[in-house]
Amino acid sequence: MxxxxxxxxxxxxxxxDFDRNSGLTFKKIFQEQKINLDLDDFLKVYEPINLEYWRLYRDEKIEKEELRYKRLKTTFDKLNYTIEDDLIDVISEDYINYLPLFxxxxxxxxxxxxxxxxxxxxxxxxxxxxxxxxxxxxxxxxxxxxxxxxxxxxxxxxxxxxxxxxxxxxxxxxxxxxxxxxxxxxxxxxxxxxxxxxxxxxxxxxxxxxxxxxxxxxxxxxxxxxx
The missing domain is CATH 3.40.50.1000 (HAD superfamily/HAD-like)
Incomplete structure (x- = not known):
């Protein structure tokens, strides 16, 4: 060396510390949007899904917009939580805006x-x-x-x-x-x-x-x- x-x-x-800051970001968004889901249950499902979509993005198999939408859509679907696409788009945008605040x-x-x-x-x-x-x-x-x-x-x-x-x-x-x-x-x-x-x-x-x-x-x- x-x-x-x-x-x-x-x-x-x-x-x-991505995981900690990401969790705090979702906590803020869930409170604002009145998402009736346990945050820990959400993160347990979301985090591996997010990593998988990042792998696809890294390998040039999906675009940035698809990553941002699908990681959320897939998580909510897996949790059987009904949510409109318009709200997913809002959450996706808020996530990017709020994440650097933590x-x-x-x-x-x-x-x-x-x-x-x-x-x-x-x-x-x-x-x-x-x-x-x-x-x-x-x-x-x-x-x-x-x-x-x-x-x-x-x-x-x-x-x-x-x-x-x-x-x-x-x-x-x-x-x-x-x-x-x-x-x-x-x-x-x-x-x-x-x-x-x-x-x-x-x-x-x-x-x-x-x-x-x-x-x-x-x-x-x-x-x-x-x-």
């Missing part, structure tokens, strides 16, 4: 960024929507840590497509051999980085990778022992 000069981070589920970070985020900022140049590569990712960074007060912020929408393709990582390297003016990618998604962040020669650190939730090319950590602060 002595030759490393730049560290790229994913944002959602890696630094920004800005909890994963444990250790600030401590890690403070530790790294004097040793490396820090950047973001995210598949999240352009209009909300930069607001998240600003509202959670971590924007100033990063020199380059690359969203998949600005590139036109999504991680793990090599073009996203190549674009980020070019923007940061660094070679792949001198960069690290930190992310929670084994496919999008870790394997995507490996494909272009960037060394990855996998922030895993349940099971670490057995691939010897991959550093696996279960908490952000564990990264300090490697960088």
């Amino acid at each position: 002595t030759e490393i000069t730049d560290v790229f981070f994913d944002l959602d589920h890696t630094l920004w 800005n909890h970070l994963l444990d250790g985020t600030i401590e890690l960024l403070e530790y790294l900022k004097t040793k490396y140049r820090l950047h973001i590569i995210t598949n999240g929507f352009e209009e909300v990712q930069k607001i998240k960074l600003e509202k959670s007060q971590i924007n100033d840590y990063f020199q380059v912020v690359v969203t998949s929408e600005s590139v036109g393709v999504k991680k793990p497509n090599p073009k996203v990582f190549e674009f980020a390297l070019k923007e940061a003016k660094v070679s792949a051999e001198k960069a690290i990618m930190v992310g929670d998604s084994l496919e999008a962040d870790v394997l995507g980085a490996l494909a272009v020669g960037i060394s990855p650190i996998h922030l895993f939730k349940d099971t670490p990778s057995s691939d010897e090319r991959i550093i696996s950590v279960q908490s952000l602060l564990d990264i300090k022992q490697y960088l």
Whole structure:
């Protein structure tokens, strides 16, 4: 790691506590729209459905508008909750608008960024929507840590497509051999980085990778022992 000069981070589920902030967003929307559903029951069904639709979106199989609508429609249908399409559209729009208002970070985020900022140049590569990712960074007060912020929408393709990582390297003016990618998604962040020669650190939730090319950590602060 002595030759490393730049560290790229994913944002959602890696630094920004997506699950917690998303839950608070739905709580606000359910109260406003008088959705008569238990929030925990909703989230238990919604979260895996959301991940699956994100996979489809990442693989270019659905468009952004379809993702936003279908993840909600599928969840309400599975819960046998009758709701009009017009209201789903309202919830979808409110969700995007409200989500950046909640800005909890994963444990250790600030401590890690403070530790790294004097040793490396820090950047973001995210598949999240352009209009909300930069607001998240600003509202959670971590924007100033990063020199380059690359969203998949600005590139036109999504991680793990090599073009996203190549674009980020070019923007940061660094070679792949001198960069690290930190992310929670084994496919999008870790394997995507490996494909272009960037060394990855996998922030895993349940099971670490057995691939010897991959550093696996279960908490952000564990990264300090490697960088």
